Structure formats: structure tokens, C-alpha cells
Amino acid sequence: MSLSDDTATRVDDGPVRKRRSLRSRRPAVLGAVLAVIAVAAVVLVVSAGGGDERPAVRAAGGGPVAGGTLTYALAGTQVSLDPAVAATAVTGLIDRNIFDSLVAQTGPDTFAPWLATKWTVSGDGKTYTFTLREGVTFHDGTPFTAEAVKASLDHVVDPATKSAYAASLIAPYEKSRVVSDHVVEVTLKRPFTPFLQALSVPYLGIQSPAALAKPVADYRPVGTGPFSYVSWEKDKRVTLRKNAGYASPPAGASHEGAAYLDTLVFEFVPEDATRWGALTSGQVQAIAGVPPVNAGKLRSLPGFALNSQETPGLNYNLYLNQTRGPLRDVRVRRALSAAVNVEELVRNIYFGHFPVARNPLSRTTASYDPTAESELASYDPDAARRLLDEAGWTKTDADGYRVKDGKTLTLVWPYWAEGNKEQRDVLAEGIQAQAKQVGIKIERPAVDTGAFVAKYLIGGGYDLVDVSFARPTPDVLRFAFASGNTYAKAGGNVALVDSPQIDRWVEEAAETSDPATADKDYAAVQREVLRQAYVLPLYTPVQLTAFSAKVRGVAFDAQTYPVFHGAWLGD
Amino acid sequence: MAPLAIRLARRLALTLFVLWGAATLAFAGMRLVPGDPARIIAGGVQANATPEVLDAIRDQYGLREPVGVQYVLFLGRLLRADLGGSYQLGRPVSSVIGEQLGSTLSLATGAAVLGFCLAVALALLTAGRPRARAISRVLEFCSISTPNFWIGILLLAAFSFRLRWFPVLGDEGAAALVLPCAALALPIAGVLAQVTREGLERALDQPFALTARSRGATENRIRARHALRHAALPVLTLSGWVLGELLAGTVVVETVFARQGLGHVVVAAVRGRDFPVVTGVVVLSALTFSLINIGLDLLYGLVDPRVREAAA
Numbered sequence: 001m002s003l004s005d006d007t008a009t010r011v012d013d014g015p016v017r018k019r020r021s022l023r024s025r026r027p028a029v030l031g032a033v034l035a036v037i038a039v040a041a042v043v044l045v046v047s048a049g050g051g052d053e054r055p056a057v058r059a060a061g062g063g064p065v066a067g068g069t070l071t072y073a074l075a076g077t078q079v080s081l082d083p084a085v086a087a088t089a090v091t092g093l094i095d096r097n098i099f100d101s102l103v104a105q106t107g108p109d110t111f112a113p114w115l116a117t118k119w120t121v122s123g124d125g126k127t128y129t130f131t132l133r134e135g136v137t138f139h140d141g142t143p144f145t146a147e148a149v150k151a152s153l154d155h156v157v158d159p160a161t162k163s164a165y166a167a168s169l170i171a172p173y174e175k176s177r178v179v180s181d182h183v184v185e186v187t188l189k190r191p192f193t194p195f196l197q198a199l200s201v202p203y204l205g206i207q208s209p210a211a212l213a214k215p216v217a218d219y220r221p222v223g224t225g226p227f228s229y230v231s232w233e234k235d236k237r238v239t240l241r242k243n244a245g246y247a248s249p250p251a252g253a254s255h256e257g258a259a260y261l262d263t264l265v266f267e268f269v270p271e272d273a274t275r276w277g278a279l280t281s282g283q284v285q286a287i288a289g290v291p292p293v294n295a296g297k298l299r300s301l302p303g304f305a306l307n308s309q310e311t312p313g314l315n316y317n318l319y320l321n322q323t324r325g326p327l328r329d330v331r332v333r334r335a336l337s338a339a340v341n342v343e344e345l346v347r348n349i350y351f352g353h354f355p356v357a358r359n360p361l362s363r364t365t366a367s368y369d370p371t372a373e374s375e376l377a378s379y380d381p382d383a384a385r386r387l388l389d390e391a392g393w394t395k396t397d398a399d400g401y402r403v404k405d406g407k408t409l410t411l412v413w414p415y416w417a418e419g420n421k422e423q424r425d426v427l428a429e430g431i432q433a434q435a436k437q438v439g440i441k442i443e444r445p446a447v448d449t450g451a452f453v454a455k456y457l458i459g460g461g462y463d464l465v466d467v468s469f470a471r472p473t474p475d476v477l478r479f480a481f482a483s484g485n486t487y488a489k490a491g492g493n494v495a496l497v498d499s500p501q502i503d504r505w506v507e508e509a510a511e512t513s514d515p516a517t518a519d520k521d522y523a524a525v526q527r528e529v530l531r532q533a534y535v536l537p538l539y540t541p542v543q544l545t546a547f548s549a550k551v552r553g554v555a556f557d558a559q560t561y562p563v564f565h566g567a568w569l570g571d
Numbered sequence: 572m573a574p575l576a577i578r579l580a581r582r583l584a585l586t587l588f589v590l591w592g593a594a595t596l597a598f599a600g601m602r603l604v605p606g607d608p609a610r611i612i613a614g615g616v617q618a619n620a621t622p623e624v625l626d627a628i629r630d631q632y633g634l635r636e637p638v639g640v641q642y643v644l645f646l647g648r649l650l651r652a653d654l655g656g657s658y659q660l661g662r663p664v665s666s667v668i669g670e671q672l673g674s675t676l677s678l679a680t681g682a683a684v685l686g687f688c689l690a691v692a693l694a695l696l697t698a699g700r701p702r703a704r705a706i707s708r709v710l711e712f713c714s715i716s717t718p719n720f721w722i723g724i725l726l727l728a729a730f731s732f733r734l735r736w737f738p739v740l741g742d743e744g745a746a747a748l749v750l751p752c753a754a755l756a757l758p759i760a761g762v763l764a765q766v767t768r769e770g771l772e773r774a775l776d777q778p779f780a781l782t783a784r785s786r787g788a789t790e791n792r793i794r795a796r797h798a799l800r801h802a803a804l805p806v807l808t809l810s811g812w813v814l815g816e817l818l819a820g821t822v823v824v825e826t827v828f829a830r831q832g833l834g835h836v837v838v839a840a841v842r843g844r845d846f847p848v849v850t851g852v853v854v855l856s857a858l859t860f861s862l863i864n865i866g867l868d869l870l871y872g873l874v875d876p877r878v879r880e881a882a883a
Binding site for chain 2: 071073077079080159160162163164167216217219233234235236267268269270271273274277278280281283284418448449450451452453454455489490
């Protein structure tokens, strides 16, 4: 026995080695040096410019090839795949491939047959009779009949469905009646011209009645579209498979018959940089939501194509609450509008990828009136100062803000961070700074969703609110400016406009069957809201989509949804 | 054996108390946030839900009852281990969590193992070696002060987008787990390495280290066999903190790497006021915390005989 109390040391150590010192240094130094080299290598690799392994552009020779998987990375995610329930843009995009609609939108206000081969509208504009396409079956084998149309529409308006969006599109819906197997009659409570447009969106796609009859927890989207649903891994991906028997594309589609792609995968990738890297390294074939700062770079990269689609509907606008404080005075509203150099701000922030807006409607919307912008109080800081003088805001305080009756000219613009996208917060800072130049103080309290809805949108405690709303119909003007469409009543009138004249115009336009009358009414609304400066148009949101050059044949429909029915993968 | 049983029973009772506290806090938190829950469940700000839809939601989830009654009902369900159904997903909370748990668990376990191994290796190599320690310290401070988010982006840019060694999207197989685990492990390894090294250095200055050396034990043996055991206690104590870091980090890492997981679920649930899902995740986290702490308590005894004797 040795004196050591540690048997392990004694037994295992063997002969005593000679040591230069008690504490050896070599391995540690070596390890640390290796670590430094590794970090340096990472930094070098990351910062090294120019990719060398990128797929080269090949000449587009030969016809479409069937087969393959297309992976499309999306920015958002979704809570439900039921188009009748969800309000998220992602759901519409995915469901567009699963569901066909009764009619297809082909232009700003033109429609083509799809699942309905023809339709008639009664003289009073309240009854629509649809004749349906025969020989179409749902993915689950259920035949497509008038029953399916009735079941789909009834499902949308059923309060138990908890529709967040679809039901609001067909608010005047009263009932559907099955006339025969392939004729269905839809009755509305009042004439409603935007009805056909509503029917053409994926949120009102026709669903299999057998699938709708199942309990909510077992819901699977079953339509008649070119792709059928396979799986949804929450927050990860949705996988669709080709519907081999597909034969019901909308009239005028570039491709008949089944889709070329075997599989269509939608990946949810929330991080911009990750999505961008996944595309440029060839791990996905397409991405949505290309950051504008990268869009320019993409043009110089071989092997990729950028697609930009201007969103129809309401632009990204700033709405001026005309019922509260200083903004009750139209001169102050016009002063704010004239204080902001929208054009310069938008061009600088978005690198020219987002068009500057000078009208609440985007120019791709039906009944858009390009002459209405003459009513807009455009950038003119001197005019803005004059208007403020006229309105009685003649004094200035120590910070340069206008004062009247001892009160500073202050406007509250709540900042709802969760809804922030496309660097809108940066744009707002620019607006804030320019308003300050003429003496208007804009406050931006940061608020969470609950407070934003309760205290501001419903409580009305704001002067300014910014929002965009995409929908390809001029009826969005009714959504945004009719007195009955305040946020509390599920509308978008956040400027709290209360004008009998505007109400008359938008209602007449929604009920008339004469396009010329509708155009005239909508033009009048565009002029009036700009003249009254209820709204300050900022920019037209653009969907920036990037594809690998291998992807061919993707089309975009009138609602800017990508159509994968005719897409194929080249080499 | 009896004292151990009593101690365990006491700890388990305490765990129940912690669970009740966590659930109550979650309940209070979700009710105190301003705003009408029905409207947020209906889809938030963008939703154009009609008043009829809002009424249907209030009826279905009992949102009209006084808060006190809602609380009692909530506790009753919890006692029966019934987490309820998700408001947004229309499915039982247990299945929502169960489906995502595996992904988060493999990420967190991988990161914890990687973090501990890195920390111990670094500490063993650099303790008591001033130059190596200085270099290692710089790296550790870098990794501690860099957000997970940025580490993740750098790793992706280098190893996925540029070198293409690892996929960014495929979540099948071990290859897809490497980068997320590394992003999550590096800050943890930084802190643990510092603590471990300090413990090692203190142990190496003790007379027993000199004794072992005098018997001819190699440096590596002294460090790994003798000193490490002394350095292990503070590291064990920090394990609770590591768990918290892992939970917080998974939310970020899952976003950057587009992974499924509980982090995603809980963020979406808080935003969408999906109360049953939030409660489910909170209760599960509290339970994990408590159980790991009980496990650590028992481990102290294994590592350090003095603790064992004091308890007996």
C-alpha cells in the first residue's frame, strides 16, 4: 500500500514520466489557436463575395416536363387551412391550388367561367343563377354538384365557422337553393355588384360537402383544384400532391389537364435572411416576400428571376381621424398632407421597388381614376405653414411646434409593432420628421394588439392610423369610407368619415348594374376623400417573388396569386 | 432511506404549489392584457369578424362568465389534467404540444449536451494556463454577448448558404440539427466554461492537487479525474439557468432556422390569445423546471459526499 489515498492514480499511472514543468501548456495553446483559426475561417467564408456554384441560366429549349417537386418558401404562417375561416394571406395563396372557384377574375372587372359555366343575374340584382360544370369530382371522390355550392356558402356565413374574412366578402348573402343537380340559385338581401368578384377569391373556393360535414378538429381542405392536400406540419410546411384527374381549369387557362409538378411544398420561413439564403443556395426554388433591399441584387445574379406584382385594392395609406382634435379642421388635414414629401421618402426607403401612391386606390384596381390626384394636397411646406396659420395655429413653442389656445399641435399615431412590415416604421419616422418641419408634432406610442384594438381602433383615441388592404375591386372604397363601416362594425373606415354624399356614391356603385355609373361614383369618392384629406396615400404594396430560373410557367392571376397549375421544372 | 423519502415528498408537494402558481400567473397574465379576447381569437386586428361571430366565440369559450368563475372552472379542468382545446387550432392542447415537443426536445437536448461538452473541454484545456485562458476568454465573451439570432444567421450563411454542408430547411435527420444546436449552445458554453474554469483553478490550487502531482499523476489526469469533480458543483447549480436560456433561445432559433417547435407555438398562442395553449406550455415548463431541480438536488449528493452526509 502506498501512502496515496487515491487508488486510481496509483494503479493506472504506471511509470512516472519526466515533466518539464508541473503545468503543461501545449494542448491548450494549440486548442485556442485552432479555435481562432476556425472563427476566422467562418468570417472569411461569410464575407467572401460572389457565388461560384450557382445554377447557370440555360437557354429555354424544349416543352414542359412533367414531374418534380417545387418548394416555395413563404414569409407568414397560418392558423387554419379552411379558407372560410382564415384571414391570412398565406392561406389564400396555398388554398388557391386546392380549391377552384365558381368564376375566375380575368381583369380589373371582368370574369370568366370556372366551376360555373354560365350565370344570370335577375333584374333586381338580388338573385344569381349559376349553371355548373358537369363531370367534376372533388379530391375525396364526391361529385361536384349544386349541393356543394350551397354547402360551401352556408359554411362561410355560419357563425359557428368563425369566419374572419370570407363572410365579410358576401355580407348580403341570404340563401342558396338547389334548383337541379347542376343549377344553383343564390339570393342576396340587397343588390351587390362585387358579388362575382367575391366568389372568385380562394377564401370562397368550393369545398367538398363530405369534408365540411366532419368535425372541426378533423378538418382537411378538399376541393376540386389542380393539387390535393397531403399534410400540414404546423409552422413548418404544407405539402400538396398533383390531382391527376384535374380537368376544370378556368376558361382561358394556358394549360389544360393535370398539373406538371408531382408535388408542391410550401415552407414557412419567417426570417428574411434565411429565406433569401435558401433560394440563392438552391435549397428552395421560389421565395415570397423578397426584401426590397435584396431585390436589386437579384437582377445581377444569374439563374434567378424576380417577379413583382402590384397589389390591387387600397394602397398603404395614412388615415386622418376627422372626428378628433385638430384634424377636425380640413385645413390642418391638408397641411399635414402638404408637409410630407411622400415621393422622396418612399423612393429612398424602398429603392424604387414600391410605386409612390397618389390615390387611395392602387392603379391596378378597376375604376381607378388617375385624374383624382389633382385634389391631393401634394408636398409644399410653405402651403402647409400657410394653412396652419389660417387655421389659427399661429404661435410656436420652444421646440418649433405650432400652438393654439395654449395647446401644442399634437397628433397621436399608435405604433403597433406586431403589424409592422416592409419597414413601415422607418417610413413613419420620416413622416414624423417632415411634419415637425412645419410645426406638427406626431407622437407614436407603442401599443400591443389588445390595446391597439380596444383603446385605439374601437375606442377612437387616435389621430392617425396606417393600413393597407388588398382586394381587387373598387368596392374597397365602401369598406374604407362608408360611415357604417367603422372598425367596430367590422369595416375599415378608420378615418371615421361620416359623409352622406360618400355613402350615397359607394352604395349606388355597389348596387348599380351600369359600369359607367359605378365608374363615375367611384371617381367622385376618390376625389372627395383626397380633397378632404381624409387619407394620405403612401405607396402601393408590391409582392416581390423570386424564382430559380429552373422554374417555368408560373403565372399570376388577377388577384396576384401565383398559379402553379402550368408550372414545370426545367434544367 | 426515510429522510430521503420525506425530502422527496416535500419537494413534490412544493412542485404542485409551483404548478398552481405558474398556472394562476398565466391565467392572470392572459386576462390582464387589455383588449377583447373574442376579437383577438377571431383573428386579431386584420380580422373583419361580425358581431355574431364574436358572440359565438364568447359563448363557446365561456368568456361571458365573471373572471372568478372562469378561474375556478379553469383550475377544475387543470386538476383533471384537462388542458382543453386550442382556440385557434381547434384541437386538444395536449396533441398540439405533443406534436411539437419532440422537435424542441431534440434541439434543447442537443444544445445542452453540446454546450456542456464544449464548456468542459475549454475549461480543462485552459484552466491555469494564462495565455490560452486569455484567448479562450475573448471567444467566450464574444459568444455570450452575441445574440442567438445573429450567431444563427452567421452559421447559416457560412455552413448552409456558402459551403452547403448542412440544410437550412429539411428537419429530418441529424444534419439539420447541427447548426440550430450550435447557435443555441454557444452562449451557454461561454458562461459555463468561465464558471467551470474558475472552479478548476480553485481546485488545482488545493493541496490535494499537489499531492496527486507529487505521486506523478499526469496533468490531464489531475484535471479530469480530481479537479473537475470539485468544479462540478457550481456548474450543476447553473443548470437551472441553462434550462431557462434554452427555453428562451429556442423561440429565436426556431424562427431563424424555420423549425417547428414549442417556441413557435407559444409565441403564436400569446399573440392570438390562445389561452389553453399558453397555459399548457407554461404548466409544462414549470413542471420541467421543478423536476430538473429535484434531479439536481439528488445529483449534489452523488457528486459531493459532504452534501450526502449533511442531509443524512
